[in-house]
Amino acid sequence: MNPLAGYLLVAALLFAIxxxxxxxxxxxxxxxxxxxxxLNAANLNLIAFWRYGPHPEALTGMMFAIFSIAVAAxxxxxxxxxxxxxxxxxxxxxxxxxxxxxx
Amino acid sequence: MQExxxxxxxxxxxxxxxxxxxxxxxxxxxxxxxxxxxQPKRRTAATLxxxxxxxxxxxxxxxxxxxxxxxxxxxxxxETVNFTWIQFGSTNVDLGWVLDPLSAVMLVMVTFVGLLIxxxxxxxxxxxxxxxxxxxxxxxxxxxMLGVVIANSLLLLxxxxxxxxxxxxxxxxxxxxxxxxxxxxxKAFMTTRVGDVFFLLGIVxxxxxxxxxxxxxxxxxxxxxxxxxxxxxxxxxWGLTAAGAIxxxxxxxxxxxxxxxxxxxWLPDAMEGPTPVSALIHAATMVAAGVYLIARVYPxxxxxxxxxxxxxxxTTALTVVTWVGAFTAVFASLIAVxxxxxxxxxxxxxxxxxxxxxxxxxxxxxxxxxxxxxxxxFFKALLFMGAGSVIxxxxxxxxxxxxxxxxxxxxxxxxxxxxxxxxxxxxxILFSGFWSKDAIxxxxxxxxxxxxxxxxxxxxxxxxxxxxxxxxxxxxxxxWRGHGHAHExxxxxxxxxxxxxxxxxxxxxxxxxxxxxFRSFLNGVPAxxxxxxxxxxxxxxxxxxxxxxxxxGIGLGWLLYxxxxxxxxxxxxxxxxxxxxxxxxxxxxxxxxxxxATVIAFYGWWAKVADWLDRRVWGGAVSAVAWLTGLxxxxxxxxxxxxVNGAFDKxxxxxxTGGGLLSQIQSGRVQSYxxxxxxxxxxxxxxxxxxxx
Numbered sequence: 001m002n003p004l005a006g007y008l009l010v011a012a013l014l015f016a017i018x019x020x021x022x023x024x025x026x027x028x029x030x031x032x033x034x035x036x037x038x039l040n041a042a043n044l045n046l047i048a049f050w051r052y053g054p055h056p057e058a059l060t061g062m063m064f065a066i067f068s069i070a071v072a073a074x075x076x077x078x079x080x081x082x083x084x085x086x087x088x089x090x091x092x093x094x095x096x097x098x099x100x101x102x103x
Numbered sequence: 104m105q106e107x108x109x110x111x112x113x114x115x116x117x118x119x120x121x122x123x124x125x126x127x128x129x130x131x132x133x134x135x136x137x138x139x140x141x142q143p144k145r146r147t148a149a150t151l152x153x154x155x156x157x158x159x160x161x162x163x164x165x166x167x168x169x170x171x172x173x174x175x176x177x178x179x180x181x182e183t184v185n186f187t188w189i190q191f192g193s194t195n196v197d198l199g200w201v202l203d204p205l206s207a208v209m210l211v212m213v214t215f216v217g218l219l220i221x222x223x224x225x226x227x228x229x230x231x232x233x234x235x236x237x238x239x240x241x242x243x244x245x246x247x248m249l250g251v252v253i254a255n256s257l258l259l260l261x262x263x264x265x266x267x268x269x270x271x272x273x274x275x276x277x278x279x280x281x282x283x284x285x286x287x288x289x290k291a292f293m294t295t296r297v298g299d300v301f302f303l304l305g306i307v308x309x310x311x312x313x314x315x316x317x318x319x320x321x322x323x324x325x326x327x328x329x330x331x332x333x334x335x336x337x338x339x340x341w342g343l344t345a346a347g348a349i350x351x352x353x354x355x356x357x358x359x360x361x362x363x364x365x366x367x368x369w370l371p372d373a374m375e376g377p378t379p380v381s382a383l384i385h386a387a388t389m390v391a392a393g394v395y396l397i398a399r400v401y402p403x404x405x406x407x408x409x410x411x412x413x414x415x416x417x418t419t420a421l422t423v424v425t426w427v428g429a430f431t432a433v434f435a436s437l438i439a440v441x442x443x444x445x446x447x448x449x450x451x452x453x454x455x456x457x458x459x460x461x462x463x464x465x466x467x468x469x470x471x472x473x474x475x476x477x478x479x480x481f482f483k484a485l486l487f488m489g490a491g492s493v494i495x496x497x498x499x500x501x502x503x504x505x506x507x508x509x510x511x512x513x514x515x516x517x518x519x520x521x522x523x524x525x526x527x528x529x530x531x532i533l534f535s536g537f538w539s540k541d542a543i544x545x546x547x548x549x550x551x552x553x554x555x556x557x558x559x560x561x562x563x564x565x566x567x568x569x570x571x572x573x574x575x576x577x578x579x580x581x582x583w584r585g586h587g588h589a590h591e592x593x594x595x596x597x598x599x600x601x602x603x604x605x606x607x608x609x610x611x612x613x614x615x616x617x618x619x620x621f622r623s624f625l626n627g628v629p630a631x632x633x634x635x636x637x638x639x640x641x642x643x644x645x646x647x648x649x650x651x652x653x654x655x656g657i658g659l660g661w662l663l664y665x666x667x668x669x670x671x672x673x674x675x676x677x678x679x680x681x682x683x684x685x686x687x688x689x690x691x692x693x694x695x696x697x698x699x700a701t702v703i704a705f706y707g708w709w710a711k712v713a714d715w716l717d718r719r720v721w722g723g724a725v726s727a728v729a730w731l732t733g734l735x736x737x738x739x740x741x742x743x744x745x746x747v748n749g750a751f752d753k754x755x756x757x758x759x760t761g762g763g764l765l766s767q768i769q770s771g772r773v774q775s776y777x778x779x780x781x782x783x784x785x786x787x788x789x790x791x792x793x794x795x796x
Contacts, residue, residue, distance in 0.1 A: 095773050
């Protein structure tokens, strides 16, 4: 088993944990944390494929990962902002209670 | 007897020729202004009409003086002003006006007689409520007629010709509330239209043959040698050259306007209009337009005539003109004998005299026909206005049998009327009618083709003297047989009569054989006085025959009618003697009935056919189409209501149900969405993996 497969397995595990968290948790903050986990699983894959890819000397994968982290940070900020805003209106962070956009 | 005419080539148009267009334009503008006036503005309307025509008369005098001055210097004046009216590609349609002896003479005659009749009308129409309308039409007529006179283009002439026809229609039907006047107006318009169709054909043919409709254009006009030579070279069939055929077509138009047989039927009926109209339009000017037209296109009519010792021979077109004119002269004179309406007698007399003019043109050339035209315009306008005065004085009575003894009641009218009558009869030496008729008889006597027209015209002259004597006897002599008390007309009516009477006598002085001033003037040759012409045996013979004609005609008339009639209901002397021919003549030789039985009956039948076709065939077809369309619409409605609507409603229902089902997925729970998303990803990954395997 080569190191790449190991990284990929860890990343897949991380993704699965994140997904499970995002789907099962009721607390919006915990769902956000799950999403962050899935994002970071993807970042791990990017770094792993770069490191064990054909051109490890070019810093492409790392650049990609850093961009992704930066975007994720922005996304987390927006997400937390939304959660706070919702909490102010609805006095709750329970996602199941937030069904006002039901068609 | 026709003399070859030579004119000096065109010189630059003088100032008076440049403004010649003002002569017709001023009365037309005046007519337009009068049309805008309100009905009570009588004085303004009359002033405008008379003022504008007076202005035209002054201009016409100036133009005449200019031509006269040129002629006395030995040069025949012919000045034209032409301009392009429309351009089609490389073809030009030109219009223009011409100042030559012919148009100058006509201008002075039309404006002068017209002015007198305008003045007379202010008296005659004084009590008519449509006084302003009358002067509007009269002014428009004068302008259009003057346009005919000055036109240097057959097209311009035709336009004015039709305008003249229109005003004639308007004025005959001036008292439109009388059904007979409305019918007469229609009849006049449609009968002249028959001639005009041929005239238009002639114009088109002339244009296609020569490429121009200008009469004179410095050598390039259609009445000049080059164009005529081209027309003579073409053959039109039936032994006619193109020139002859076009001449005949134009003559058909002239015959319609000038009341020549068989298109004369409208003219007697046209007497339904006010009497000044009869005098101006249907005696002096408009009906003379046909004669003037023939004089104007005389080079075309006489094209190809062989020269016989300095005199022109004849052509087919001129021969036809002669025969039609001579026949009309006799035909109309015969009818005039048996009429009882004072204006109708004069109307038939006009038809006959127009026949004389045509015959004069055909046999003697422009000068002979035109001299009779001018002389006739004066004495016939005089007679008509005299008749109007009589009608006015006799309380709107037109039947000569119900008049009588008016000579003492209406001395001025009687005196002037007598002069007009003597001029029309052609009483020798003193009266203009003698000299003009004499010239026609002289040329008929010398006509090379046949002597028959001469005898026809002599017979016509006897009849003329006879029926005029009959009329004067009935009207002015014997006992008063009418109702009420006759009275003399006002000065405004008798003064023009006196002036015209003066000219009816004096005009003869310019056309005697000893001093043929008029003929020389028209032909552009110097006039020379030669008293020996009076001593020539041929002329003395004609003088003698004229004396015999007049003595026989007037003598017979006086013998039969002089001071005889005492009772309005008593039968006519001739009627008692020969009832049947009298009836024929009184019924106008059944020309109207002939038209009624042929042309009008045919049109009636044709209208019925068209009506039937309209109602049954075309109407049926339209109905069938309408029914089919209705059927199609019904079918469409059924389809709409049941098929289209049903399908649409069903589709909408299904969509609504589907939407309802789908909307259940949209629970608003973010996590359930995410779950579906995750399931989708898993499914995608599974497909990806399996497709790789």
